[in-house]
Amino acid sequence: MLAIRAFLGAVAGSMTSPLRPGDFRATINPLWSRHRLSGRVEEISPETSDTSTIVVRPGLGWRGGLAGQHVGVDVSIDGVWHRRTFSLSSPPGRPDGLIAITVKARPDGAVSRHIVHALRPGQTVRLGHPSGRFVLPDELPDRLLFVTAGSGITPVMSMLRHLAEGRRMPDVFLAHSARNASEVIFGEELRRIAAQFPNVRLYEHHTRPAGGRPAARLTMAALSAICTDIPERMAWVCGPLGMVDDAESYWRESGISDRLLTERFHSVVSPGGGQGGRVRFIRSGRETTATADVSLLAAGEEAGVLMPSGCQMGVCHSCLVPLVDGRVRDLRTGEEYGAPGDLIQTCVSAPARDVDIDL
Amino acid sequence: MAAPTPLSAGDIEELGEELDRLRAEVLASRGEDDARYIRRVIAAQRGLEAGGRLVMFASLLPPAWLAGTAMLTLAKILENMEIGHNVLHGQWDWMRDPGIHSTTWEWDSASPAAQWKYSHNYVHHTYTNVLGRDRDLGYSMLRVAPEQPWRPVYLAQPLYNLALAVVFEWGIALYDVEIERAWRREKDLDETLSHLGGALEKVARQGLKDYVVFPLLAGPAFLPVFLGNLTANVARNVWAHSVIFCGHFPDGTRTFTEEEIEGESRGEWYLRQLLGSANISGPPALHLLTGNLSHQIEHHLFPDLPSNRYAQIAPRVRALCERFGLPYTTGTLPRQTANVWGRILRLALPGPTRSRTGETSPEPVIPARAA
Numbered sequence: 001m002l003a004i005r006a007f008l009g010a011v012a013g014s015m016t017s018p019l020r021p022g023d024f025r026a027t028i029n030p031l032w033s034r035h036r037l038s039g040r041v042e043e044i045s046p047e048t049s050d051t052s053t054i055v056v057r058p059g060l061g062w063r064g065g066l067a068g069q070h071v072g073v074d075v076s077i078d079g080v081w082h083r084r085t086f087s088l089s090s091p092p093g094r095p096d097g098l099i100a101i102t103v104k105a106r107p108d109g110a111v112s113r114h115i116v117h118a119l120r121p122g123q124t125v126r127l128g129h130p131s132g133r134f135v136l137p138d139e140l141p142d143r144l145l146f147v148t149a150g151s152g153i154t155p156v157m158s159m160l161r162h163l164a165e166g167r168r169m170p171d172v173f174l175a176h177s178a179r180n181a182s183e184v185i186f187g188e189e190l191r192r193i194a195a196q197f198p199n200v201r202l203y204e205h206h207t208r209p210a211g212g213r214p215a216a217r218l219t220m221a222a223l224s225a226i227c228t229d230i231p232e233r234m235a236w237v238c239g240p241l242g243m244v245d246d247a248e249s250y251w252r253e254s255g256i257s258d259r260l261l262t263e264r265f266h267s268v269v270s271p272g273g274g275q276g277g278r279v280r281f282i283r284s285g286r287e288t289t290a291t292a293d294v295s296l297l298a299a300g301e302e303a304g305v306l307m308p309s310g311c312q313m314g315v316c317h318s319c320l321v322p323l324v325d326g327r328v329r330d331l332r333t334g335e336e337y338g339a340p341g342d343l344i345q346t347c348v349s350a351p352a353r354d355v356d357i358d359l
Numbered sequence: 360m361a362a363p364t365p366l367s368a369g370d371i372e373e374l375g376e377e378l379d380r381l382r383a384e385v386l387a388s389r390g391e392d393d394a395r396y397i398r399r400v401i402a403a404q405r406g407l408e409a410g411g412r413l414v415m416f417a418s419l420l421p422p423a424w425l426a427g428t429a430m431l432t433l434a435k436i437l438e439n440m441e442i443g444h445n446v447l448h449g450q451w452d453w454m455r456d457p458g459i460h461s462t463t464w465e466w467d468s469a470s471p472a473a474q475w476k477y478s479h480n481y482v483h484h485t486y487t488n489v490l491g492r493d494r495d496l497g498y499s500m501l502r503v504a505p506e507q508p509w510r511p512v513y514l515a516q517p518l519y520n521l522a523l524a525v526v527f528e529w530g531i532a533l534y535d536v537e538i539e540r541a542w543r544r545e546k547d548l549d550e551t552l553s554h555l556g557g558a559l560e561k562v563a564r565q566g567l568k569d570y571v572v573f574p575l576l577a578g579p580a581f582l583p584v585f586l587g588n589l590t591a592n593v594a595r596n597v598w599a600h601s602v603i604f605c606g607h608f609p610d611g612t613r614t615f616t617e618e619e620i621e622g623e624s625r626g627e628w629y630l631r632q633l634l635g636s637a638n639i640s641g642p643p644a645l646h647l648l649t650g651n652l653s654h655q656i657e658h659h660l661f662p663d664l665p666s667n668r669y670a671q672i673a674p675r676v677r678a679l680c681e682r683f684g685l686p687y688t689t690g691t692l693p694r695q696t697a698n699v700w701g702r703i704l705r706l707a708l709p710g711p712t713r714s715r716t717g718e719t720s721p722e723p724v725i726p727a728r729a730a
């Protein structure tokens with residue numbers, strides 16, 4: 001059986017050479033390619049004033065993912081493909097086979113604004129495969145704590161939906177921070193789940209409540225007064241950098257860091273150090289110059305080089321490329337490093353001086 | 360550059376700036392329409408190829424053979440010219456589409472993409488028309504410029520150029536291996552052998568498809584399908600050969616010496632591309648089928664601009680030529696082809712080694728401005 005398949009595959013390959021059979025299939029329908037995974041936008045529904053959920057039908061080759069994982073999504077803007085990472089907000093294994101991401105349009109966000117305001121049903125997006133460790137363990141703990149803010153709710157929504165479909169809902173405490181009640185992404189659904197399951201507690205923290213006085217941001221110290229059994233819970237935290245940093249130090253100080261999982265949607269870059277320089281992409285024969293605060297990924301994309309990438313914030317290592325010559329600087333730490341042959345993360349590395357990379 | 364043009368150094372610099380501006384304008388306006396264009400051409404090409412091969416399966420009926428072969432020929436021409444050549448130039452890299460990118464593209468030609476990109480994009484486009492440096496096939500095998508010293512072998516050049524046209528893709532592939540440079544010890548032998556291996560593998564793969572797999576699949580129509588594929592390949596070869604020879608060899612184009620390009624400025628580089636290239640005039644369908652190499656001048660000035668834009672900027676390039684009193688060589692395909700063949704016949708015989716700078720283009724725009 002396998003031998004027959006391999007034979008047929010070889011025949012099909014020799015019929016389409018130098019292209020692959022998938023290239024021909026994708027010309028008819030992008031969803032029919034296995035080696036370049038695509039999805040078709042089925043539906044776009046607004047969640048809040050600046051956030052929408054995009055429902056996508058993934059094409060052949062989609063392997064599914066776990067609740068809480070994220071996926072690389074490419075959208076074409078003015079003919080140019082742009083990749084960003086989004087957490088899946090849908091539960092895994094939906095019967096209709098669809099998946100969803102929920103995107104907040106950042107004020108000067110090139111891609112998020114396009115997705116929320118310009119993407120239309122019927123258009124094609126490219127997809128990566130789901131990855132990430134911000135997921136539920138195989139064996140569910142009895143008590144869970146989710147702390148989220150803004151669009152940080154998305155991976156947690158996927159987990160909650162997954163749990164709500166399951167046989168048993170564990171004890172869940174969800175603390176979510178948003179400007180006000182109408183700005184809570186998935187607000188209605190969250191409140192409904194909390195009403196439906198007696199052991200789900202929802203605590204909404206509003207920093208700019210409508211008609212009320214502005215409140216301070218949600219801190220772990222404040223939360224521990226409301227959720228008194230934090231140390232007994234397995235915790236997931238996803239939100240702005242300040243919130244995640246605060247959570248990490250809280251759990252570290254309590255000596256229970258192993259009970260905490262965090263997800264950041266972007267990273268801080270520290271400016272300065274080195275002067276940048278010429279960047280040569282050896283294999284594609286391209287050359288460009290980049291200043292010390294521009295990542296090699298951004299510089300390469302700008303120059304039209306096909307740069308592998310994923311999270312674009314230094315966590316997934318999809319963007320590793322061998323350094324041929326020169327030194328680079330880690331944009332997160334400011335540290336300069338790199339010897340020929342080192343695999344560098346282009347998304348968080350800037351040229352410290354002239355560099356050659358093997359791409 | 361000591362080129363005898365009527366331009367002052369200041370003029371040349373200004374010309375370069377004008378062309379740089381034109382290029383920047385196109386770069387800034389690339390967008391969805393361009394992306395849609397290339398996607399459509401690719402879809403049409405794949406449709407034609409699949410359709411042509413399918414129709415050819417009914418080849419026992421002569422009209423089907425004819426239709427199938429015609430479709431496949433068209434598909435192969437589009438694949439090599441408007442798609443392959445231009446994608447491999449990186450004209451579409453800005454879209455960052457891994458499916459339409461110079462670093463991932465492979466084409467239906469005997470030359471493996473990587474080897475061809477080196478010899479064509481780098482050597483030919485950098486040293487355009489520089490005798491002794493431009494490894495464009497014409498300059499090494501043929502005597503196409505009177506400045507090239509005559510050798511007895513050139514007596515046969517009309518014949519072997521004809522043969523070359525028929526097997527053009529193999530000729531290029533073999534030539535790109537640079538065996539003669541290995542012979543002269545200018546190129547590493549192992550590297551040459553590995554290039555040769557790559558080319559042979561590619562020839563075998565493409566040959567297997569056209570001459571074994573599809574004919575076998577056709578069963579009783581084995582022979583007609585075999586012949587249909589052969590016809591399509593040969594027709595594509597002859598077409599590509601004609602178009603390419605019209606690009607640099609018609610009267611009006613000129614060659615350069617290595618001394619002339621020493622210390623060449625950006626403006627002078629542009630000028631050399633202008634003077635060394637010739638266009639083919641005709642309707643839009645002709646431009647498409649030549650892969651827009653009918654806009655050879657625009658292509659040589661801006662090798663990596665999307666091909667669909669050449670027609671758009673051509674009037675402006677031509678106006679610049681008028682302004683600076685430079686020739687803008689162009690003519691119809693039959694006329695340019697006849698012209699090139701005339702030259703190949705003429706230069707097969709010993710004779711004039713004089714510089715042809717006095718010659719005017721077939722369609723002189725305006726006479727050279729007095730210096």
Ligand SMILES: Cc1cc2nc3c(=O)[nH]c(=O)nc-3n(C[C@H](O)[C@H](O)[C@H](O)COP(=O)(O)OP(=O)(O)OC[C@H]3O[C@@H](n4cnc5c(N)ncnc54)[C@H](O)[C@@H]3O)c2cc1C
Pocket residue numbers: 070084085086087088101102103104105106108109110111112113151154155263264265266311312313
């Ligand atoms: C693992 C992971 C999961 C993610 N999941 C989601 C998700 O479910 N929903 C979602 O909306 N986004 C999510 N993101 C963020 C998303 O990938 C993009 O970074 C975001 O949409 C901004 O892209 P942009 O092109 O619009 O902004 P850009 O044009 O790239 O950036 C514009 C400006 O916004 C800043 N910026 C970028 N991202 C953020 C951010 N997250 N918070 C604050 N400022 C930012 C940049 O520093 C820059 O100054 C996720 C990111 C990661 C790494």
Ligand code: FES
Pocket residue numbers: 308309310311312313314315316317318319320345346347348
């Ligand atoms: S893209 Fe994920 S680490 Fe660089």
